[in-house]
Every structure is written in structure tokens, then in C-alpha cells.
Amino acid sequence: MAKEPIVILGGGVGGLAAGWFLARTDRYDVTVVERAPVIGGLCGTFEHNGFRLDYGPHKMYSVIPGVLDEMRQLLDGRLIEHRKRHRIFLRGHALDYPLQMGNLAKVLGPAQFLRLGLGYAMAMLKGVFGRSTPASYAEYVIQRFGRQVYELVFEPLAWKVWGDPAVLHPDMARTRIPSSGATELILNLLGLKKKSAETDATYFYYPKNGFGELPQAMADEIIAHGGRILVNARINGFETQGDNNHHVSGVSVTVDGDTRSLPCHTLVSSLPLPVLGEFVFGDRDPELIRAASSLKFRHLILVYLFVRKPNVLEDHWIFFPEREFLFSRIFEQKVLSPSMGPADRTVLCCDFTCSAGDDIWTSTDDQLVARCIEGLVTMGSIRAEDVEGHLVKRSQNFYPVYDLTYTENMKNVSRRLQSVDNLLTTGRIGMYNYNNSDHCVDMGRFIADGLSRGESTTTIWKNLEQRVSAYRIVD
Numbered sequence: 001m002a003k004e005p006i007v008i009l010g011g012g013v014g015g016l017a018a019g020w021f022l023a024r025t026d027r028y029d030v031t032v033v034e035r036a037p038v039i040g041g042l043c044g045t046f047e048h049n050g051f052r053l054d055y056g057p058h059k060m061y062s063v064i065p066g067v068l069d070e071m072r073q074l075l076d077g078r079l080i081e082h083r084k085r086h087r088i089f090l091r092g093h094a095l096d097y098p099l100q101m102g103n104l105a106k107v108l109g110p111a112q113f114l115r116l117g118l119g120y121a122m123a124m125l126k127g128v129f130g131r132s133t134p135a136s137y138a139e140y141v142i143q144r145f146g147r148q149v150y151e152l153v154f155e156p157l158a159w160k161v162w163g164d165p166a167v168l169h170p171d172m173a174r175t176r177i178p179s180s181g182a183t184e185l186i187l188n189l190l191g192l193k194k195k196s197a198e199t200d201a202t203y204f205y206y207p208k209n210g211f212g213e214l215p216q217a218m219a220d221e222i223i224a225h226g227g228r229i230l231v232n233a234r235i236n237g238f239e240t241q242g243d244n245n246h247h248v249s250g251v252s253v254t255v256d257g258d259t260r261s262l263p264c265h266t267l268v269s270s271l272p273l274p275v276l277g278e279f280v281f282g283d284r285d286p287e288l289i290r291a292a293s294s295l296k297f298r299h300l301i302l303v304y305l306f307v308r309k310p311n312v313l314e315d316h317w318i319f320f321p322e323r324e325f326l327f328s329r330i331f332e333q334k335v336l337s338p339s340m341g342p343a344d345r346t347v348l349c350c351d352f353t354c355s356a357g358d359d360i361w362t363s364t365d366d367q368l369v370a371r372c373i374e375g376l377v378t379m380g381s382i383r384a385e386d387v388e389g390h391l392v393k394r395s396q397n398f399y400p401v402y403d404l405t406y407t408e409n410m411k412n413v414s415r416r417l418q419s420v421d422n423l424l425t426t427g428r429i430g431m432y433n434y435n436n437s438d439h440c441v442d443m444g445r446f447i448a449d450g451l452s453r454g455e456s457t458t459t460i461w462k463n464l465e466q467r468v469s470a471y472r473i474v475d
């Protein structure tokens with residue numbers, strides 16, 4: 001029986017995971033279309049200055065049943081298991097993360113620690129007697145941890161990563177802070193509730209030659225099952241049928257100057273929603289384009305500093321909520337896998353987010369590098385003269401920012417796109433969902449299972465939306 005052609009837009013982990021699960025059913029003829037010269041998107045690994053480097057710290061872990069097993073089988077024999085070592089830098093000290101009250105006692109004066117403890121206790125009591133529905137990220141965190149902990153850690157960290165926490169949707173906190181807060185902590189301490197792997201992972205995996213081994217292995221599987229990956233591919237437009245573009249029958253692409261039409265039974269997109277909306281409806285649906293363009297993103301900046309030392313950190317990564325540091329996190333590539341660089345030198349990566357046109361985005365690379373070095377010298381991890389080179393990578397529109405109107409905008413966007421009878425979206429950008437690679441794997445598996453069972457794309461899309469809303473990032 002002839003295989004059904006499926007076109008997948010975007011060769012990041014979102015698109016490739018869908019391609020991997022679809023191709024291995026041997027029922028679908030999969031073609032992945034990637035604009036860049038290489039696959040992997042932000043889960044890729046690249047080479048620079050004798051090092052193999054990731055786009056920020058990536059660990060492999062999942063609490064979704066079966067997903068970690070799938071990734072481990074795919075990378076059989078190529079994974080390093082790590083006992084997690086994360087810390088948070090506060091008041092000049094690197095403390096264990098997630099935070100413990102005992103650690104905070106070390107760095108706060110007795111008066112401030114008492115206030116913080118009272119705030120925590122109040123939050124706990126309120127949790128026992130039931131909470132009102134929070135209207136924002138700020139309210140969500142204050143209800144669970146108390147105002148003092150919010151002001152010390154979560155408020156400055158939120159400002160750095162997403163912007164003003166008072167106008168962020170509570171879903172932003174639900175996704176990013178899986179702990180239920182003070183009540184859960186006290187129940188843990190009293191032994192009345194077990195710590196859950198869903199809130200705090202004690203271990204994780206990392207591929208020996210970089211996180212990019214994950215998307216590469218997916219691509220290899222797609223090819224092994226008769227599929228193809230087109231890189232350097234420009235999408236010219238969709239071929240559609242029906243009165244109002246209700247069916248996409250093909251995708252026109254140009255690869256190395258050669259233009260061709262890819263027939264498609266089903267189209268799976270991991271592209272940004274405004275881009276997808278334009279391909280489907282052109283300028284005939286201004287309401288869709290308005291809603292899609294109202295979904296906010298932050299840009300990502302990564303500053304890599306090449307250091308004349310064999311090693312600097314013990315931790316896998318360290319968070320920096322305080323405003324005096326430009327970056328919100330640092331990591332050292334060789335701590336994840338020593339084979340990622342030469343023995344006598346190392347590389348530290350500082351990651352932070354910003355908005356288009358703000359002071360950070362408009363700073364020159366040299367200015368950003370100088371501020372990162374200054375921060376690392378302040379925390380005592382390096383001397384300025386240890387730095388022998390740098391690299392700055394900027395990635396636009398990667399961090400979804402759930403503002404107070406995002407659910408309404410998403411409803412409008414997905415309702416319009418679901419009117420196309422053979423279209424599905426996936427991935428972090430494609431679903432406008434703050435997720436990790438394991439969630440992308442789960443989405444790919446869910447799509448392949450649904451299509452194999454003969455479900456309509458509308459049914460799969462609606463069920464996927466529900467599933468995705470429950471995803472949490474586990475630190």
C-alpha cells in the first residue's frame with residue numbers, strides 16, 4: 001500500500017519528533033522542511049573554537065509516562081547519567097535549588113528570616129483553608145510562598161525572564177514553578193507527603209556529544225524509514241483546496257535553487273503561528289493575524305566565554321535572580337560532558353532574555369560580554385584575565401510570555417487554524433507553549449498515535465491542546 005505523504009514544517013525537536021513517530025509506523029512518507037542549513041533548532045549542538053556547544057543548558061528528563069524511555073532507547077549507549085546539582089545565587093552565596101528554608105537562614109539576617117518565615121507560615125495556613133483563584137503570576141506565587149519569598153526570588157527572576165510579573169498570567173507560574181508551595185513543603189518535612197519526581201528531579205541524562213544528538217538521532221530514524229529532511233529549504237507557499245483554504249494539498253519549496261511541490265495528506269507545522277497563519281490565509285484573515293501577532297515572545301541571548309582554565313563550576317547550572325547580574329543563569333558545557341571541549345580550557349555560557357528594542361537587545365555584543373564577565377568576577381568564579389574569547393548568539397521570539405490575554409488570543413488562533421481539515425501544529429513555538437524537548441517528544445507521539453487510529457486532525461488538535469496545558473517544566 002502506498003504511504004500517505006506528510007509534510008512537516010521546521011526541523012527542530014518539535015517537528016523531528018513528530019516525523020520520527022510518524023515515519024516509524026511505516027504508513028507515512030515523511031518530509032521535513034527546515035529553513036536553516038542544519039537541523040535541531042534550539043536543541044542543536046554546534047562547533048566553535050574547539051568546543052561543541054549547545055544553545056543554553058539542556059538536560060534530558062521527563063515525567064510523562066514512556067517519554068524518557070523512548071529518548072533513552074533512541075540514544076542507547078550514548079547517555080551520561082547525572083545526579084542533579086543546581087544552585088541559586090543570592091546575597092553573595094550559591095544555595096541549593098530548589099530553595100530550602102535552612103539555606104535561606106544562612107544568608108538572611110535574623111529579622112528578615114523571621115519575616116520570611118512568617119510569610120511562609122501564612123501562605124501555608126491559607127493553603128490549608130483554600131485559596132482564591134489568582135489573577136496573575138504575582139498573586140499565584142504570593143499565595144503559595146508568601147510575599148517575602150516572592151520579593152526575594154520569584155519577582156526579580158520573573159522580571160528578568162518574562163517581564164512585569166503583575167501582568168503575567170498565573171499559567172506562567174504554574175508551568176515554571178511546579179511546587180505547590182509552602183503547604184507542600186511543610187507536609188514533606190513532616191513526612192505526610194512524599195517528594196514527587198514531578199516537582200524535583202534528582203537525576204537527568206545528557207548525550208555524550210551534546211544535546212544535538214537527540215534531534216540528529218530522530219532525523220536518522222526518519223531517513224531509515226524512507227523519509228527525507230530538506231535543509232536550506234525556503235517555503236514559497238501552500239497549495240490549497242476548498243472555498244476558504246480548508247485543505248492544504250501541497251507545499252511549494254525551493255531548495256538550492258530547485259523549486260518543487262511536496263504533496264501532502266497531512267501538514268504538521270512547528271513554525272511560529274503568525275507565519276503559519278499567513279501561509280494559510282494570506283492577508284484574508286486579519287483577525288487571525290492580529291490574534292497570532294498578539295502572542296508575545298521574549299528573545300534569547302547566549303554569551304559564551306572561553307576561559308583559560310580546565311574547569312570552573314561544580315554545578316550543572318546556577319540561577320541568578322538578582323538584578324545586578326545581567327544573566328539569569330550560567331552553565332559550563334564540560335560539566336555536562338567532559339568530551340565537549342579540550343582538557344585545558346573551558347567555556348561558560350550566560351543565558352538571559354529580553355524584548356525587541358530594549359536596552360539589552362540593542363546593546364552591542366562587546367557590551368553584553370563585558371557585563372557577563374563583570375558578573376562572573378563579582379560572584380568569584382573567574383578573573384577577567386582568564387577570558388580568552390567570546391561568542392554571542394541571539395535567537396528571536398523563543399520564550400512564550402503568557403500575558404493576561406494569551407488564552408483568548410490562542411483560542412482565536414487555534415479556532416481559525418482548525419478550520420483547515422488536514423493541519424496540526426506542534427513544538428514550543430508551534431503550540432505557543434512553554435515546554436521542553438520531552439514535551440515535544442510527547443506531542444509527536446500523540447499526533448502519530450491519533451493519525452494512525454484514523455482520528456481527524458480537529459479531534460487530535462483539541463485533545464493535544466488539553467494535554468499541552470498540563471505540561472510542567474521540572475527543575
Ligand SMILES: Cc1cc2nc3c(=O)[nH]c(=O)nc-3n(C[C@H](O)[C@H](O)[C@H](O)COP(=O)(O)OP(=O)(O)OC[C@H]3O[C@@H](n4cnc5c(N)ncnc54)[C@H](O)[C@@H]3O)c2cc1C
Binds near residue numbers: 034057275435438
Ligand atoms: C536556554 C534554554 C534552555 C533549555 N533547557 C532545556 C532542558 O533542559 N531540557 C529540555 O528538554 N529542553 C530545554 N529547552 C527547551 C527546548 O530547547 C525546546 O523545547 C525545543 O527546542 C523546542 O523545539 P521546537 O522544534 O518547538 O522549536 P525550535 O528549536 O525553535 O525549532 C523550530 C525550527 O523551525 C525552523 N523554522 C522556523 N521558521 C521556518 C520556516 N519559515 N521554514 C522552515 N523552517 C523554519 C527553525 O529554523 C527551527 O529549526 C531549553 C531551551 C532554552 C532556550
